[in-house]
Amino acid sequence: MVEREGGPRPGGRSARVQASVHRATRDLLARMDRTAVTIPLIAAEAGVTPSTIYRRWGELNELLADVAVERLRPDMVPVETGHGRGDLLAWAEQYAEEMSSDLGREMIRDVLAAEGAAGPRRCCSYARQQIALIAERAAARGEAFPSLDAVLDGVIAPILFRILFDEALGNARVGELVERVFEGDRRGDDP
Amino acid sequence: MVEREGGPRPGGRSARVQASVHRATRDLLARMDRTAVTIPLIAAEAGVTPSTIYRRWGELNELLADVAVERLRPDMVPVETGHGRGDLLAWAEQYAEEMSSDLGREMIRDVLAAEGAAGPRRCCSYARQQIALIAERAAARGEAFPSLDAVLDGVIAPILFRILFDEALGNARVGELVERVFEGDRRGDDP
Known part of the structure; x- marks a missing residue:
């Protein structure tokens, strides 16, 4: 069977934050050059604070990788x-x-x-x-x-x-x- | 036969600048964390101006890639x-x-x-x-x-x-x- 690995418990707050940040990242990547995408921009788009993103992903490269793996x-x-x-x-x-x-x-x-x-x-x-x-x-x-x-x-x-x-x-x-x-x-x- | 690709004419000024910048990059990478390595540091180590490096490689990623390919x-x-x-x-x-x-x-x-x-x-x-x-x-x-x-x-x-x-x-x-x-x-x- 296909095993679902990684990621937080579905439906929890953490899962909702992750989904929202991922969606915001994908949306920004779709409409601007990736060199212009920053964590503060993603945070604003996702409706979370930048520190939420820094705490969870550490840096932009890690978040972009996480979004790419998910895709x-x-x-x-x-x-x-x-x-x-x-x-x-x-x-x-x-x-x-x-x-x-x-x-x-x-x-x-x-x-x-x-x-x-x-x-x-x-x-x-x-x-x-x-x-x-x-x-x-x-x-x-x-x-x-x-x-x-x-x-x-x-x-x-x-x-x-x-x-x-x-x-x-x-x-x-x-x-x-x-x-x-x-x-x-x-x-x-x-x- | 092994063909030598890329790189400037051996012995010319451009080749000497390249060799010096590559050597400086390798030396810095060997003695400090790569996140601390910057173009101004490499320029100082190589005895060239930062603009020489920016003009030739554009950005740090490109220089690091060039050094890696050479290695x-x-x-x-x-x-x-x-x-x-x-x-x-x-x-x-x-x-x-x-x-x-x-x-x-x-x-x-x-x-x-x-x-x-x-x-x-x-x-x-x-x-x-x-x-x-x-x-x-x-x-x-x-x-x-x-x-x-x-x-x-x-x-x-x-x-x-x-x-x-x-x-x-x-x-x-x-x-x-x-x-x-x-x-x-x-x-x-x-x-």
């Missing part, structure tokens, strides 16, 4: 195509497309700009959860499916690596990578 | 083990170790924090050049060797992805990834 949280279950390979291909193509968009790149950048590994790890865990869902559905149909690590290293890693350090991969190459992890899995089953 | 430039040819697979394994293990060190992580972070794709692409091209050297040596011995893209996606991508978003891979997993790209290559040669 990267999957809001739908992976498309069902009837078999695991098709599900993984559809998911990977959509992931590659979203992450290589301007908004996707900005979110990855914000996540990586904050101190500490918590934000990036949450992003990785979101991807893991989506792949695990696809794998569970495949297992329920009695299909072979590659290991989570094989999918992380063989499909997700190259998608993100190319976006960050090179040129985003097109669908043809994403398809090859998905084929590759299935071939590896089959070989592993039947050496 | 990531390989300063040795890949170790020779007598065969391509061993060369790639030795190179990948060393790369994974260096990049996952505190200094390595800081450099990757600085490179990704700057505006634009130039810095990250230079890092990617350094890795490409090293792999190309290993591949050339393998070809000269008549050995099969995987494509550059297969090595980038299958070895380098997971190493960096795990450092940035998860936990650094150990040597055992790096070894598996190297085996994987050779298996893929063999399968490609002989379907």
Whole structure:
């Protein structure tokens, strides 16, 4: 099952403050250059005091990372195509497309700009959860499916690596990578 | 051959200014917290005016990225083990170790924090050049060797992805990834 990690108790005061500050941050980012966005501006937009934000997030980079991680949280279950390979291909193509968009790149950048590994790890865990869902559905149909690590290293890693350090991969190459992890899995089953 | 990219004409005034500013930045980063490092401090340390730095690098993030990219430039040819697979394994293990060190992580972070794709692409091209050297040596011995893209996606991508978003891979997993790209290559040669 998709586990909800991090974040305060839903509906509590703390959750309402967080939701309001996140919304204010997203609204400001949508209508002004990010270099112009400041904590006092966000506080005014959210109707909280700046010290509320400083107390909770420490600095702007941390808040921007938190907002980006939240946006990267999957809001739908992976498309069902009837078999695991098709599900993984559809998911990977959509992931590659979203992450290589301007908004996707900005979110990855914000996540990586904050101190500490918590934000990036949450992003990785979101991807893991989506792949695990696809794998569970495949297992329920009695299909072979590659290991989570094989999918992380063989499909997700190259998608993100190319976006960050090179040129985003097109669908043809994403398809090859998905084929590759299935071939590896089959070989592993039947050496 | 390893191509020297970017940077001014060696020995010229501009090259001397760059070398001096880079050295000053590295020295300051080594002896104080990076949040305390500023352009005026670097200028004083390098014996140039702050405006020289602003004119050339624009802002601190860009200078830090430039220094990090320069540090990531390989300063040795890949170790020779007598065969391509061993060369790639030795190179990948060393790369994974260096990049996952505190200094390595800081450099990757600085490179990704700057505006634009130039810095990250230079890092990617350094890795490409090293792999190309290993591949050339393998070809000269008549050995099969995987494509550059297969090595980038299958070895380098997971190493960096795990450092940035998860936990650094150990040597055992790096070894598996190297085996994987050779298996893929063999399968490609002989379907």
